[in-house]
């Protein structure tokens with residue numbers, strides 16, 4: 236084994252946090268648990284960001300790998316067994332010390348422990364279990380823990396670990412099993428979906444136990460999540476979102492995360508993406524994911540075989556509204572909550588506020604503004620007491636031009652990167668390995 | 676017009692509500708419209724207005740609190756409390772904070788809709804309470820994450836904050852639940868108040884104008900090492916291909932940076 240001995244905690248942390256950073260899930264959400272008056276820690280369901288790193292992403296959990304040693308050879312991962320990087324591993328006690336001391340100083344909301352596969356899936360899973368067990372039982376740690384289930388590990392180990400964690404995840408990695416076969420040959424759809432199904436079943440069984448006996452130990456109370464890498468393989472948004480939709484429906488996942496691909500291995504079979512990772516595409520996917528989870532949209536309403544990718548210039552909701560002008564304008568006085576939700580510029584909170592506030596009298600446009608409606612977008616799609624804000628035509632081209640002139644259509648931070656993202660979006664981006672394979 | 680000038684604190688404003696209300700009854704004033712509250716001494720006094728100073732009374736405040744909780748519920752009280760903790764400068768040319776709170780309570784207690792009147796955002800005073808309360812809530816929610824503790828020589832965890840709104844009561848409650856067995860102090864340097872918590876007990880809010888500053892710079896032996904580890908983690912976790920300082924500053928506004936271990940040297 237290439238593990239270097241005698242590294243300081245600082246050296247290990249540097250290596251094992253660097254190796255963990257491409258896992259995008261860092262939320263501490265999904266579970267409300269008050270302090271227990273003796274140990275340390277509590278948890279709030281909306282989650283909590285403790286800092287933001289130089290890339291602007293939320294830091295909520297101490298996100299580390301247990302080890303970056305790995306016997307697998309996933310092409311997109313810098314820890315794969317072929318790559319020449321310094322290797323190391325924590326001990327369970329080291330992870331406990333870091334977690335406890337960081338938590339006391341309020342640097343973090345908890346721990347996110349993932350790992351490369353050292354020796355075997357079971358060996359690794361055992362170490363992860365040991366770490367969690369010490370944190371919970373020796374250190375009385377009552378804060379948030381997100382842990383990876385290692386594909387291929389013994390279901391019993393996964394189950395034991397699930398009783399100590401708040402959230403578990405198994406990464407889907409790539410949207411289709413074809414891509415998985417090509418880029419992650421040691422993994423397969425079934426080794427990934429099996430633990431996912433197991434965790435789902437565990438959660439269901441546990442829910443039933445909890446209704447009978449409130450004090451039953453809780454199994455993965457914050458639910459499970461997964462992650463897909465975006466832009467390493469040629470799938471369209473339609474495929475990606477359909478996979479996400481079925482994960483929500485069939486596996487009851489709490490979250491699907493999308494991670495814009497960064498070519499860290501320099502592997503020539505992978506796209507080089509000279510413009511940087513496809514951040515705008517990632518952003519649109521998150522917006523669409525939001526529409527699925529909170530706005531009652533179906534993927535088939537947003538995309539189709541004929542139109543398999545999102546319009547980068549418009550957010551998916553505006554895009555949908557423009558193609559369904561026959562549904563508009565809607566009347567603020569009478570439209571029901573679900574109809575309001577579909578209006579561009581009206582978010583879930585403003586829709587709730589409208590429904591409540593209009594009981595006290597009619598709302599005019601200035602009231603809507605106070606409530607938090609983005610009138611600049613909504614004005615084409617709504618009437619207040621039968622009147623539109625300005626006389627405006629319900630014409631797709633016209634409204635589209637108006638909406639696109641709204642600079643906020645592309646988030647400020649991406650816009651300021653000089654639109655370099657936009658060029659990436661033409662789907663002719665190069666996928667050498669897969670195109671070759673496909674033509675064989 | 677009768678204007679009650681109260682101290683800008685939860686108890687100050689609630690006492691103002693009590694005094695104004697009883698004054699109205701005692702003097703047979705017809706409507707609440709003739710009564711106003713001010714949470715600060717006005718720049719200039721208007722003619723034909725009577726200005727009445729309010730002396731803070733925790734008993735009077737407790738009575739108002741009790742009435743609100745009993746008749747309008749805990750959630751309504753929470754909204755009012757958050758609004759009292761907000762900094763009044765949350766919007767220019769706005770209705771005075773104490774006045775908006777008074778009027779909102781009056782509307783809620785006289786309406787058959789009770790606590791639900793908080794939804795009527797087309798009512799100016801209610802909208803004002805809503806904005807104030809949201810500003811205070813959001814900031815203290817941010818701070819539950821952004822607060823940093825350093826470990827002092829005696830094992831006490833110490834934190835300094837400079838919030839716009841008075842976030843201390845909320846933070847004290849949060850960390851008492853989170854760190855029941857720690858001794859900690861959170862010090863609001865703008866307001867010179869501190870939340871003090873000793874292991875196993877509830878917290879206290881105390882005047883801290885004479886805090887011994889030199890004591891606070893004596894760190895425990897391990898403190899520096901853990902700060903360095905945290906800094907290393909913070910550096911390493913950023914993805915170089917996605918560096919985006921604008922987004923970072925959007926998400927953690929710069930006014931918080933000076934109190935955060937990992938950001939204070941980047942200002």
Ligand code: SF4
Nearest residue numbers: 305307309312315351
């Ligand atoms: S299993 Fe694959 S993705 Fe995970 S650490 Fe090993 S090489 Fe990387």
